[in-house]
Amino acid sequence: MAFPLEQRCTLLCMILLLSAANYCYSQTYLSKATYFTTDDGMGNPTGACGYGQYGKTANGGQVFAASGRLYQNGAGCGACYLVKCKEEGLCRDGGVKVMATDSGEGPGTDFILSYRAYGKMAVPRMASLLYSLGVVDVEYRRISCHEAANLVIKIVEHSNYPWYLAVVPFKQGGANDILSIELNEKASDTWTAMRRVYGAVFDFQNPPLGELKIRLSVNGSDGQKWVESDKAAIPKYWKAGITIKTDIQLN
Structure with missing residues (x-):
């Protein structure tokens, strides 16, 4: 053909x-x-x-x-x-x-x-x-570090509800590099980029209210792609220091 x-x-x-x-x-x-x-x-x-x-x-x-x-x-x-x-x-x-x-x-x-x-x-x-x-x-x-596993994120201790949110993702498996992170208030169709502060730490001044979904732009052995949580990853009333296991798997 x-x-x-x-x-x-x-x-x-x-x-x-x-x-x-x-x-x-x-x-x-x-x-x-x-x-x-x-x-x-x-x-x-x-x-x-x-x-x-x-x-x-x-x-x-x-x-x-x-x-x-x-x-x-x-x-x-x-x-x-x-x-x-x-x-x-x-x-x-x-x-x-x-x-x-x-x-x-x-x-x-x-x-x-x-x-x-x-x-x-x-x-x-x-x-x-x-x-x-x-x-x-x-x-x-x-x-790859380990077999594919769910992404874990931590709300960084110096976060201040509800005005300032900082997170650090812990890659629990696979060989994907996290290039960027975006947030989406559950009731909205709008994705907004977080800022990479340093290292693996991302932040957001005055983040959206309500439960937040997240998606990541990642780069790995299968190229660059977006991976997204199917449900809210960050609760409406989040607290500094908590650790959250998401439904996102990094291969």
């Missing part, structure tokens, strides 16, 4: 876009990694993503501060990578799965790993030698 030239060009562009997305999520890249220390070897609860205590304990404390190109002005918060160091005789073949909860970089490094995550790259009884190197060559690729 023959297609007109315009249709053939459109089909070709779609194929190239899909191929590029799949390539990005399966390709292995080279970089360097170092580590930071905390009292317990886990994450930093004051990390740039705004996750708070979740940024400390997420993924069992195997977290990292991402370089600018992985952090992506906050869109890369919550992304997971498989990182393998290249020091022969010191590093495990399996590498370590880490989650981005902060931003930072050194000379040539894309990953500043938590002390715990950095040590997990070593073969048994070789962690001390790996730590002594300080910076190591690594290969890495993007992976």
Whole structure:
């Protein structure tokens, strides 16, 4: 079956876009990694993503501060990578799965790993030698954090009902990056964009009253798309500090 030239060009562009997305999520890249220390070897609860205590304990404390190109002005918060160091005789073949909860970089490094995550790259009884190197060559690729699960959002503590609403979404699974968030008062047909304040934190001055639905623009291995809650995600009388499990799944 023959297609007109315009249709053939459109089909070709779609194929190239899909191929590029799949390539990005399966390709292995080279970089360097170092580590930071905390009292317990886990994450930093004051990390740039705004996750708070979740940024400390997420993924069992195997977290990292991402370089600018992985952090992506906050869109890369919550992304997971498989990182393998290249020091022969010191590093495990399996590498370590880490989650981005902060931003930072050194000379040539894309990953500043938590002390715990950095040590997990070593073969048994070789962690001390790996730590002594300080910076190591690594290969890495993007992976899903977990199996698909419902998105959880937290109303940030400095929110002030009903005049100021700030939320932080916690990606519970999949490999989707959250690019933007919009709100819709349940009785309205109008979607209004929230502002990305920093990291994964979005806010809204004088938000709509009533129950609020949310939708997210996400980018993942299957390209960019909108995902929307089927029912109200934020209650009419929301309170600062509450955590809400939505009906949105990120694949």
